Amino acid sequence: MTRTGTRSEDLATETVSGLIAERARQHPEKPALVVDGAELTYGELDVAVSEVARGLLATGAAPGDSVGLLLPNRVEYLLAWFGAARAGLVEVPVNTAYKGQFLDHALRSTGVRILVTEPGLLGLVADLPALPHTLTTVVVLDDAAPARTPPGVRVLGWPELLASGDPAGELPEVGPADPVAVMLTSGTTGRSKGVVYPNRMQVVAAKECAQQMGTTADERLYTCLPLFHGAAQVNITLHGLFAGAAVVLGRRFSASRFWDEIRAGGVTQFNALGSILPVLLAQPPSGRDRDHRVERVFAAPAPPQVLEPFEERFGVHIVEGYGLTEIKNVLYNPLAARKIGSIGLPTESSILEVHDESGNRAAPGQAGEIVYRPREANIMFSGYRGEPEATLATMKDLWWHTGDLGYTDEDGYFYFIDRKKDALRRRGENISSHEVESVLLAYSGVVAAAAVATPSELGEDEVLAVLQLESGRQLDFGDLFAHCDRALPHFMVPRYYRVLDQLPVTPTGKVRKTDLREQGRGEAWDAQAAGLAPTRHV
The missing domain is CATH 3.40.50.980 (Rossmann fold)
Incomplete structure (x- = not known):
């Protein structure tokens, strides 16, 4: 190993600390971070x-x-x-x-x-x-x-x-x-x-993001996404530092202030959760919609019905990709040969396939599970901390299984279909239905509960809580909402609540969540329509 802070060029591609030391050696006077208008070289x-x-x-x-x-x-x-x-x-x-x-x-x-x-x-x-x-x-x-x-x-x-x-x-x-x-x-x-x-996983993720986005040292990259997420940490901050660019940090997302912050920061790239794009599109058109320096945006998901009007209105190029916490971003829709609707092609360090239920490689157009292998050492997670059995459970036939469904086309481009797991995604946050249900079941009178995704006007998910009550029990929806708000992070609090006489179950007693998703919201109680919103602490 090499001591952190030495001048070894190789170290810049091996550790986070070494990357910062190397960039400081190369151009010590160049702005690295811009926060609230103040620069740090x-x-x-x-x-x-x-x-x-x-x-x-x-x-x-x-x-x-x-x-x-x-x-x-x-x-x-x-x-x-x-x-x-x-x-x-x-x-x-x-x-x-x-x-x-x-x-x-x-x-x-x-x-x-x-x-x-x-x-x-x-x-x-x-x-x-x-x-x-x-x-x-x-x-x-x-x-x-x-x-x-x-x-x-x-x-x-x-x-x-x-x-x-x-x-x-x-x-x-x-x-x-x-x-x-x-x-x-x-x-x-x-x-x-x-x-x-x-260490190397974060650095290689940053390197590949810079390569795929065509980032140069003269650029200014912006994020207002929370730094406790990889999207802000790696896809912008470390990506910008790898390229030797300046990183402009916003406090939080505000649709009304967003483009003003972009202009003030001289920003050339930013990243966005899929839900941010329709929010920005919903703002009133302005003569300044193209009055900015932004050329490229990384956003996922970016379905065609959002991507195309966004690019047309704001004059930017959106790059969509795919990744998971355990394996980093492993697919990008290439700048020069984009296929709208695809999540892209594998990065240079990634091997991906789609497998059928028997573990065989699926033919182009055939749906199956997306699976992954790294081409290099130390570029995917080392394991789940303290959970070796859970780590091994993600591996089968020497492939890491994503739990996501997709397919490829004849040219090797990947397309995302849906998540196999009972996960939801809301405002860019991944949500465990299991954890939401545990809170619902703690409410007096609830004997069965299921948390499922229901379509949001923002293009991702809202959380629908479907409940079965004790016989003859009446439900105060506002009180149940307050119960969830006290126990859950704001992004996990269900917006919709629906009561059924009996939840649909399999012969083994498991709730048929597919049935609930297909049934939709029906006449569900809507917390937003009732004027309620989950509590935020920041």
Whole structure:
């Protein structure tokens, strides 16, 4: 292994920390990050990353320990992520909507030792019945004193953390196979699992994104998506740093302010969840719709009925692709030979096929499961943290099984059909039906529950809760909604609620969710129509 921060060009394609060090050596005065109009050069970023790394190690953390980041979009998020990588620590992005059992599971299952957060979010941690035994230190940003602090842990301010490191202290060696992050899945078949990323996986994902998007060092890449998602972390931030470009970070998505932020930042590329495109299209047309520098946009999904009018109105080229937490983005619709409606061709490091139910390669046009193999080492997940059986269960016949249905055409382009799992996707968030149902079943009088997808006007899913009640029981829908809102992250709270006398079941007693999806909403109660909305914490 090579020591982090040396001038080895090869290291720039092996570790996250090495990539930053190499770009700082190449062009130290070039802007790397732009947040709220303030710029941080590559040289300044490199120095700040080392300062954070030494501060984290000064808490007593050792390489391999986990650092949880419970933060909205801000520059300290990036410094903590990169500082952890340089210290050989493992970043754990935590969704800021998590609370209660979801927050507890995120911290406990990943073994978080240090948590970096804001005063306003620290109360969610303090409210937990018990803290994970691994959590020893909480680092709080900003000057405001938190209203509540978790008992039994050391609480440091951000300046205090930075000042605690030894400026002359040596940093550990970090290699391409060493873990750099644990990303939490949506938990489609149960509780969320921690996906362990090797360093090289993140760097190769960034490299391939830059290649597929044709990104140059002169560009400015923008994201307002939350940094606790891979879309913002890798597809824009690390992608931009790999290309030597400038990354412009937005706080959050606002349809009314979006294009003004794009213009002010001189942005040439951005990424968007599929649901963002129709929201932007729904804004009133303006004479300034093409008054921007954006040339390319990465967005998934981008169905033709959205892609074509968006490109026509705003004068951009949309690139669609496909990936999963465990394997990174592995398909891109190529810039020069795009087929609208396709999710693209495999990247240079990826082997993908579509297999039938017998495990044989499906013929072009034949539906089957999309399966994957890497061509290189350390470019897919190392496993689910602490769950070797679950890791092995995803492999069959030496292929990693995505659980998604698709097909190919005669030219080898891939097309997505649907998810095999009982997962939902809403506002860009993957949702576990299992976890939603566990909360529904905890409500008095509910004897059976199913959470299924129902079409959204934004092109993804809304959550429909279908319930079976105790005989003679009446349901207060508003109270049930409030129950779900208290227990679930805002994006998981069902919008629609429907009661049936009996849920359709298989001979083995499992709910026929296909039947429920086909039946649709019917006369379901609509929380949005009732003027209710899930609570957001940030």
